[in-house]
Amino acid sequence: MLAERDYESLLESVADGAQVDWAALDAAAATSAERTRYRNLRLVARVAELHRTLVLDQDAESAAARIDEAAVADPVAWGHLRVMARMASGAFGRIYRAHDSQLNRDVALKLLRGDITLYRPVDRLLSEARTLAQVRHPNVVTVYGADVRDGRAGLWMELVEGQTLDAWLSAHGRMGAREAATIGMDLCGALAAVHAAGLVHGDVKPPNVMRENGGRIVLMDFGAGRAQDADGGGVAGTPMYLAPEVLAGGPPTTESDLYSLGVLLFHLLTRTFPFTGLDVDSLRDAHADADRRWLRDLRPDLPSELVQTIERALETDPARRFTSAGAMEQALQRGFVPLADARPSEATVHAPSRWPQLSFAVMATALVAAVVALVIWSRTTSNRGTVLSNIRTIAVPMVETSGPGIRTGFAAGLTEELISSLGQVHILTVKPGSSLGSINGKPDKEIVRALDVDALLKTTVSGSDGSDAAPPQLKVRARLLAAGTQAIVWSQDFDGPRGNSGALANAIAAAVTRAVQGVLTPAEATRLASSRQTSPQAEEAFLAGRSYIGRYGGGNADAALKSFQRALELDSQHAAAHAGAARAYVTLGANGAMPNAQARAAALAEAQQSLELDPNLADGHAVLAHIRFVYDWDWPRAEAEFIRSLDLNPSSSFALGYYANFLAALGRFDESLSVADTARQLDPQSSDAIRNYALYLYYKRDYARAERELLKSAPLEPNEVGLPLLRARFAETRGDFEGALADTREALRRSSGPVVPLRVAEIRREALAGRKAEALAGLTKLQHEADTRAIRVYARDLAYIQLALGNKTKAIELFEEAVNEMDPTVVWLGVDPRVDALRDEPRFHQILKTIGLPVGVGKAR
C-alpha cells in the first residue's frame, strides 16, 4: 500500500503526463482493491495521454480561439503605439511587437487581458513598471513606460530577441560550469543594480531570464518585485526558487534574491532543485527536515569553487549567505577558469559593450515557452565536420511552432512531410513519426538513446499571415543535434510561400544531405527539386490530414479523410492528398467503418489518381500495392507496387509493414521476416513492430522463436492487449486451450471494452477448451447483437467460431461467404495455423485457389 504522500505524487504524475511504472505498481499491489485503484488511475492516465497525442481539429482550435478572442481582441493600436504582430500570449496577457512612432523604434508591448484587469494584475503591472523604471543596467530589461489606455493596461519596453533560460534548458539540457558561472555573474550584476535602487526582484528563476542572441543575459519580469521596505503579505514567486524565510511568510530581501539565484544556478547545472515538494507545505517540510539534494553529489565534475559559491547562496540562514550580489559575483569570478585556457563558446560570449545597439526583437516572459532564434551551441566545434559526416540515421521530433498562425495539426503534418522527404534519400535512414509517439517531448538525450540515432533534426516553424503586398510566408529553422555530444552541429534557415511546404521539406532534406557530406543521386536530386504550389488553405487541410493518418495525430482515419477531402475540394490536383484519401479509405474498410467493396473502389480511384498526377509518389504506390494485395489478390501487381514504393522511400514504415504482411501471407516467410526486421530496427520502441515479427514466425510455425521474440515487446508496453492475444495463439499451438482462453480473457480485461474481435476470440477458445455451453451462449448473444445491428459481425468471424466448434462444413461455407464479400483478411488463410484442420478439405483448397494462394504452405512444418 502506498503512503498517502506517494499516492499524491502518483496523482500528480498522472496530471502532468509523467511516466509511471504501472507494471511495478500492479505487481506491488497487496490487495485486489488496491490493484483496481491503480488500474482505474491508469485508465485516467490513458485518457489524458490520448488527449495529449490528439491533434485538435481546426474547429476545436477555432473554438478555443473564439473564447480567447472574446476575452481580448488584438488591437491595431494602443496609445501612441502601433501594434504590429502578436509575439506570444499567456494567461495574464499578450505580448506584441509594436512600433513607437514618436521615437521611431520597435518595442515590446505587454497588454493585460481585458477580462482580468479587474483584479491584482493591473496593480501588479504598474508596480512592475515603476520598479523597473528605476533600474538601468545592461542585464536588466529596460522599461519605457506603463499606462492604462483605451481601458486596457499595458507596459512597453525594450525588445529582447532570444529565448528564456528554461526554454534553452529544455532544448539543450543542463549546462556546463562555464556557461552557468557566466550567467551567474551577469545576474549578480543585474541584481546589484536592482538592489542598489532599493528594490528586490522577488522572482529570480529561469523563465524570467532571457538569453539574447549574441549571449546577453537579461533579467526581466519583475512581477513579484517590490520595494525592500514593503510589507510581506502572501507568498509571491515560484516556490522551488524561494528562500526558506520567504516560504515561511517573510518578505523577500536582497539575501532571498541571492538564494533564488543560487537555486537558478543549481537548476542550470542539474535541471533539478535542492529542495522539492508537491506544494508549498511539503516544500516547507523539506526545508525543515533539511531533506535536500547536494550539488556536489549531482555534478562531481564541477570545480569546487563553483560548488561552494552556489552552496553558500543556498544557506538556510540568510546571514550565512553572501552579503551582497557583488560579493557573490566576486566568488563566481574566483572560481572561474581563466578565459585563456578554455575559449567560451559562441553562445556564452556576453558583450555588455554592444548593448545600446541591441534593440530589435521579441520579449518573452514566464508565460512564453520559447521564442524563435536559437544560438548555435557547440562544445565540440573542432570535430564538427567528422561528426556531421558520420550522421546517417536521423529522427525528426515534432516540428516546434513559434509565434501565431501555425496550428498543431499543421506542425504535425509538416513533420510527416519532412520525414518522407528525408526518407527519399538513400544514404539516410529516417525514423518513422510513430517511433516518437511515446517519447516526443522527452529530453533530446533520451530520444537519441531510445531510437539509437546519430542525430536529431530539430525544426522550428513560424509563419506570417501575409498582407495585401506580401503573400503569407513560412519560415523554418532546422538544426542537427548530434547524438554523442548533444551539440547542434548544423543550423540553417529556410523560407518560402505558404502552400508549398512540400518544397520546403524537400529543400531541408537536400540541405541535410549536403550537411552530412552525402551526395544525392540524380533521380533523388530531381525529385527533391520538384515543387508544386497549392493554396495555403489546401495545404493546411492536407497537412492536418497527414497528421491524422500519421501517429502524431492518433491515426484517425475519419478525420484524416475529411481533411484530405477538404484539401481536394480546394485543389483537385493535389497528388499527395489523393494518396492520403486512399489510405484513409483502406483503413476505414479494415476497421469495419465502411463496406469492403465501397472502401476498395474509393481507395483504388484515389490511389490511381494520385499516381497519375505524380508517378513518383511513394505513398501512392504503397497504398495501391496494399489494395492489390488485400482486395484484388493480384500478387504480381501488388509486389511490383511495393517494390516501387520502397525504392522511392526505403524508410517508409507504412510500406515496410504492408510489404512484410504481403510476403508472410504468401508463405515467403524468410523474406517477410527480413522486411519486418528492417521495420523493427527502424522503430525499436514499437511493440507493434516486434509483435508483427513474432507473428510471422508463428505463421512460419517456428513457435518457440516466436514466443521468445514476443517477450521482447513486453517491457515496451507491459499492459498492451496485443501481447496476451498473441500469447493465446501460441498456447493454442501447444494444445493448451485453457491457457489460451485465460490469455484471451486477460486481453479482454486489459481492454476494458468487449470489442467484437476479442469476443470472437473468447468464444472460439471456449469451444476449443471444450466449454461448449459457454461458447454457444456467447455465440447466441453475439449473433443477437449483430441482428439488432448493435455490432458488426463478419462471416469470417463466425467461420472461425464454427471451426472451433468442429463444424467444418459450416466453417467452409462461411469462409466462402467471406471470399464473396471481398473480406480483406482472407489473404491469411493460406498460412494461418488456426485453420489447419481444413487443410485437407478439397473445398478449402478451392477457396485458396479462388484467392490465388498457394495450397499447402500452411502444412509445411
Add this chain to the structure above:
Amino acid sequence: MLNRIRDEARRFTRRPAAAELTDSYESEAASPLDIAIGREGVARYEAALQLLRASDREAIIGRLELQYDYQELAVILGKPNANAARVAVTRALARLMEHLNAG
C-alpha cells in the same frame, strides 16, 4: 467554455486510430485505442467526471484533457498562483479516483 472546446476535441477521439499494420482478424477491426481504453472505460471516466463538482471537473478537464499549464489554469480556475492550481488539480483527481474506485 471548457466544455465546448472539449466537445469539439472529443468528436475526434471517439473513433481513433486504425490498426494499419496488423494482419490478424482479432485486432484488425478494433482500433488500438478502442482496445486500449475501450468504450466502457471511457464511459466510466465520463460518469465519474459528472459526479464531481464543477470546479473539480474544470480542473481535471483543463489539465488532463486540454493540457493547460498551471499558470494558465490558475487564471481559469481563479487561483492565486500556479501552485494553488496544481494543488487544485491533484485534489480534484483524488476525488475523481474516489468515484471511479467506488463505481
